[in-house]
Amino acid sequence: MEEALKSQAHAHAPAEGFLGKYVFSLDHKVIGKQYYALALAAVFIGMVLSWLMRFHLVWPNAKIPGLELIAKTGAPGGIITPEYYLSLLTMHGTLMVFFVLTNAPFAGFGNYFLPIQIGAEDMAFPRFNMMSFWTTFVAFIVLVMAFFIPDGPPISGWTAYAPLSAVGKDAGPGLGWGQNLWVISIAIFCIGQLLGSLNFIATTLDLRAKGMTLMRMPISTWAWFITSAIGLLAFAVLLPACLLLLLDRMAGTSFFIPSVLAISDRLQNHAGGSPLLWQHLFWFFGHPEVYIAILPAVGIVSHVLTNSLRKPLLSAKVIIYSMMSIGFLSWMVWGHHMFVSGMNPFSSLLFSFPTLTITIPATIITLIWLGSLYGANIQITTASFFALGFISMFVSGGVSGFFLAQPSIDIYLHATYFVVGHFHMVMGVAAIFAIFSGTYFWFPKMTGRMMNETLGMLHFWITFVGTYCIFMPFHYLGLVGNVRRYASFVDDFMPALMPLHKFITIAALTTGAAQFIFLFNLIHSRFRGKQASSNPWRGTSLEWSIPSPPPWNNFGGEHPVVYHDAHQYGVKGSTGDFVMQTSPEQILNE
Amino acid sequence: MGKLFGVILTIIALASAYPIVTHMYVQPVDISTHGHAIDEQLADTMAEAGLSFVLAQLLLAFCVWKFSNRKEGAKVFHLRGGARLVVVAAFILVGTEVLALGVLGQKAWAEVYFTSPKPDALQVQAQAGQFAFYFRYPGPDGKFGPLHPDKIDEGNQNYFGLDPANDVESRDDIVTAEMAIPVNREIHLLMHAKDVGHSFYVRELRIQQDFVPGLDLSLHFTATQTGHFEILCTQLCGLGHYNMKAYLNVLSQEDFDKWIKQKASEQ
DSSP states (O other), X not given: OHHHHHHHSOSSOOOOHHIIIIISOOOHHXXXXXXXXXXXXXXXXHHHHHHHXXXXXXXXXXXXXXXXXXXXXXXXXXXXXXXXXXXXXXHHHHIIIIIIXXXXXXXXXXXXXXXXXXXXSSOSXXXXXXXXXXXXXXXXXXXXXXXGSTTOSOOSTTTTOTTTXXXXXXXXXXXXXXXXXHHHHHXXXXXXXXXXXXXXXXXXXXXXXXXXXGGGSOHXXXXXXXXXXXXXXXXXXXXXXXXXXXXXXXXXXXXXXXXXXXXXXEEOSOOSOOHHHHHHHXXXXXXXXXXXXXXXXXXXXXXXXXXXXXXXXXXXXXXXXXXXXXXXXXXXXXXXGXXXXXXXXXXXXXXXXXXXXXXXXHHHHHHHHHHHHTTXXXXXXXXXXXXXXXXXXXXXXXXXXXXXXXXXXXXXXTTXXXXXXXXXXXXXXXXXXXXXXXHHHHHHHHHSBOOOHHHHHHHHHHHHHHHHHHHHHHHHHHHHTOBSSOSSOOSTTSGGGHHHHHHHHHXXXXXXXXXXXXXXXXXXXXXXXXXXXXXXXXXXXXXXXXOSSXXXXXXXXXXXXXXXXXXXXXXXXXXXXEOOTTOOOOOTTO | OHHHHHHHHHHXXXXXXXXXXXTSSOOOOOOBSSHHHHHHHHHHHHHHHHHHHHHHHHHHHHHHHHHBSOOTTOXXXXXXXXXXXXXXXXXXXXXXXXXXXXHHHHHHHHHHHSSOOOTTOEEEEEEEETTEEEEEEOTTTTOOOOOOGGGOBGGGTBSSOOOXXXXXXXXXXXXXXXXXEETTSEEEEEEEESSSOEEEEEGGGTEEEEEBTTBOEEEEEEBOSOEXXXXXXXXXXXXXXXXXXXXXXXXXXXXXXXXXXXXXXXX
């Protein structure tokens, strides 16, 4: 008992002064918002980069006014060079995967809501928490610096395949200091994520309120918990891989560089390394990374849906176990990125089966959602629409995985736009939909004000239809064999595909522009939005039992006691059709 | 609004399926002996995945149409069978799908990768370097001379780093910038990367394989139709990646003999 009380004691005093409150804050809620803000900055930069790429692909000679100011050599006169196209592509992928898809659904929302949802006053290690954010921030600055150095950003893609990424500037522009900054940034990012993951795990295991058994935690909490376990293992592999790459680049080692390479006709002074080793290490991290982005999304969407359906999902337990099996299987599938890499062809079959097997838990989760919709009373809000949109995207991106999981089909589709369509839908857009859903759902709790629903709906419709217009045609291009990562389509069969490319570009510009509606709504509602009550969505979980926004110590110094799981909807409670986790009243069917 | 969601999602699902059903965008004609297995596998997968896609989207559209913002006091009810039904359905439906696709797909993969080239296959070496492919034929002696990377000199057109002055086998080697092969004869392609990673992709041959520096790989295939096809690099290799391509000419045996003789005289 004494032990329990000690762990409940708040680890820090209320913050004082501007710096303590908003910058070097120890408060998990401020840190969560900082992660979110960082992701927001990264996503807008990443989006503009994708606009430039799409623009260049269909109007290669058009001048983009002002671009030459940022990229003197990359875009002389405002016209993008092929190498700068690759820089844009590399930076877009890196920003989006690391600084958006990892930061917002996991570190952002997780930081803010995991402690509250389990009834804790803060994270287990608030100082670690602050450090993990500021480490991530430094990683972001280091990466973005690559835009402003004379060498320019790296051109080796977000996967940074060796030896292109390892041999230095002989191999092309951006591969000198640009690539160094990239490797350093990702290594620093790994440290931030490792600290964050440890913190999430310790918090979930040690700081749960009285009565909050593991199975009473909301699905979102479970998702962050499982994700932090994956993150702890995944980033622990990427970090040393980055250090080895850095050594190859700066200390003359040859982990990833084989003998007798003639680059720009200069014989390289390296021997004995293996380019495939980098690919193995990178994808051993890279595939679980997909689930680091998507599992928190699954958790957020399940949490929002349970609330919007006004009845529990068919089984929260099955969703939790399915997420665990996805997490477990994610360690056995990395080779499906390497079917045509020169890896032993027998291992391709070995990687193919677990990849196809992941379809089973993913299908179970989807069917649980669909089955739960049946007979529900879906409350239409922007948050629930984005959650429903997520299901649609998750299905669309999931079925294309069938193709790519099979080595024989991958021979034809590998490195085509089919792959681009697949991962954008299932990892990119789906996760972004969950971020939007979470934002519209939790904004009242985080700020004490409601977001504008009319603008929210407008934002949803343009984004939903727009993303289908962008990413569905990518699959068609892939079926024809349109190769990805090409700065220009000079091959004989490609001009015929230009009308489709133009359609995609126009859809991308329009959908992107609609995101400014969201940005406006976010900022406007923060200051002018309608006042939010403590529980505007009639929710059951602990975040709805405290004021909006919550006080610095979450529960006002009280220790909440939990009586039920978070899924008590569609019941007869004293408050209506739901019973809060903290309400001691009896529920008959429990 | 729930009804609108149902309608829009139905339109999206059907519109997405339309170009597939009407074969608006399909792979080019297959000119290889193994490609039919890949194409069949792709078609089977398209049928299964396409059906799953359309059904799931329509189901979602229907549920949102039917069960949104219902009247005050509308009864909320559960799917009969509950989670157990869903789990069993997922295991049966997807489990059989996974097994079927996995096992069938293995056959197509095995045809490319688990068989050895016949001893009489024509050997061609392909070298990929930033941003060009070069090809080498062994000449009348049937042997490739050794490579000396320090002797690579593009200015002197010594792309492979050959040393005919000292290596007897190199003297009759034939180096070309385009690839020609005889129709209906098995080709044993030896793949060598000069600098960074590249890839060899011929859509019509249903062949894609990376060049890995330090690891010489090989492939074998047989072309069944004559014609002029593009070889693309599909592994990001630097600023000229998009422009790295070569042509593959599939010729009749007669034309091929003429071509190789002419190339030999140009060396």
